[in-house]
Amino acid sequence: AQKITQTQPGMFVQEKEAVTLDCTYDTSDQSYGLFWYKQPSSGEMIFLIYQGSYDEQNATEGRYSLNFQKARKSANLVISASQLGDSAMYFCAMRLTQGGSEKLVFGKGTKLTVNP
Amino acid sequence: DVKVTQSSRYLVKRTGEKVFLECVQDMDHENMFWYRQDPGLGLRLIYFSYDVKMKEKGDIPEGYSVSREKKERFSLILESASTNQTSMYLCASRLSGVPYNQPQHFGDGTRLSIL
Numbered sequence: 176a177q178k179i180t181q182t183q184p185g186m187f188v189q190e191k192e193a194v195t196l197d198c199t200y201d202t203s204d205q206s207y208g209l210f211w212y213k214q215p216s217s218g219e220m221i222f223l224i225y226q227g228s229y230d231e232q233n234a235t236e237g238r239y240s241l242n243f244q245k246a247r248k249s250a251n252l253v254i255s256a257s258q259l260g261d262s263a264m265y266f267c268a269m270r271l272t273q274g275g276s277e278k279l280v281f282g283k284g285t286k287l288t289v290n291p
Numbered sequence: 292d293v294k295v296t297q298s299s300r301y302l303v304k305r306t307g308e309k310v311f312l313e314c315v316q317d318m319d320h321e322n323m324f325w326y327r328q329d330p331g332l333g334l335r336l337i338y339f340s341y342d343v344k345m346k347e348k349g350d351i352p353e354g355y356s357v358s359r360e361k362k363e364r365f366s367l368i369l370e371s372a373s374t375n376q377t378s379m380y381l382c383a384s385r386l387s388g389v390p391y392n393q394p395q396h397f398g399d400g401t402r403l404s405i406l
Contacts, residue, residue, distance in 0.1 A: 184331075208391045218300075220381065220397035227391055266333060270391065277322070277385075278349065279395060281334040 177202045179267050181282035188257045189290050195242070196252040196285045198267030204228075208270040209250040210279065211241070215263045223265075226250055257289045293318045297382050297398040304405055310369040312401050314382030321387035323365035324395060325349075325357065328379040337380075340365055341387065372405045379403075 180199045188194040200209065211223040226234045226241045234241040242251040254261055264286050268279040298313035316323065322341050326334040326349075336349030338357040346357050354376060358366040365384075369376055379402050383395040 179333075181333075210394055212394075212397075218379065218400040218402075220383075222394035222396075225392040225394065268334075278324070278336050278339060279334075280336075281326075283331055283333040 177204075177269065177271055177280055179269050179280055179282035181267055181285050183285045184283075185286045185288070187288050187290060188254075190259060191256055193253060193255045194257055194287065196254070196265050196267075196287065198250045198252065198282060200248050200250065200267075200269050202248075202269060202271070204271070206272075209241070209243070210268045210270065211239070211250075211252045212266045212268065213261075213263045214266065214284075220266070224252070254287075259289050259291060262287060262289045293320075293384070293396040295382055295384055295396050295398040297380075297401050299401050300399060302401055302403045304369075304372050304403070306372060306374060306405055308369075308372045308405075310372045310403070310405075312367040312369075312380055312382075312403070314365045314367070314384075314398055315363050316365075316384040316396070317363065318384070318386065318396075319362065320384035320396075321362070322385045322395075323359065324383040324385075325355075325365065325367045326381045326383065327351065328381055328400070334381065337367065374405050377403060377405045 207228045209226045213221045240253045264284045267282045294317045324339040325337045340359040356368045382398040385395045
């Protein structure tokens with residue numbers, strides 16, 4: 176079955192420290208993509224970072240980086256220098272193609288709390 | 292910037308009512324999606340559409356239908372609302388045929404309560 180597993184329901188981090196949010200995935204496809212989204216308490220889903228299965232380099236976007244370990248089927252999100260505004264739900268998602276269309280399969284999410 | 296607009300942020304309806312959730316995007320995207328979000332379950336795909344008048348069932352389509360009469364608008368319909376459909380509903384859109392690193396763009400969500 177194609178699925179995403181986020182094993183950390185909640186995480187706490189001190190402001191200015193780095194934090195890693197775990198994501199493992201299961202797919203038999205050779206071509207796939209992995210996304211991380213942030214959802215603040217206001218509800219909107221904000222795209223953070225993407226990693227393609229054929230990308231050789233780990234993706235980075237500002238303070239966000241993706242620790243992609245293909246053999247282990249993991250795509251962990253690393254947030255450096257945490258800020259209070261990083262407190263939110265974080266979702267890992269895998270893109271699956273289905274015929275001519277696509278869909279995203281989401282994990283259950285991790286609630287990150289940044290403490291001052 | 293892509294704008295995906297959901298018609299209501301909060302909605303309260305009664306059991307048995309027919310409920311319409313509307314979603315409009317302004318970027319001429321072919322692909323549109325409806326998700327349901329419940330605590331501890333993440334987002335689950337209800338239906339998606341890859342063109343006008345086209346629709347595909349997602350993972351949890353039971354009790355829902357959709358309508359896509361115009362490219363920019365994708366409606367989710369609860370034919371006869373039940374209390375177990377109380378949830379957060381999120382609409383998303385994405386351009387077709389673009390590089391795979393282009394994400395789906397989400398609306399702000401509708402918190403629906405069925406009493």
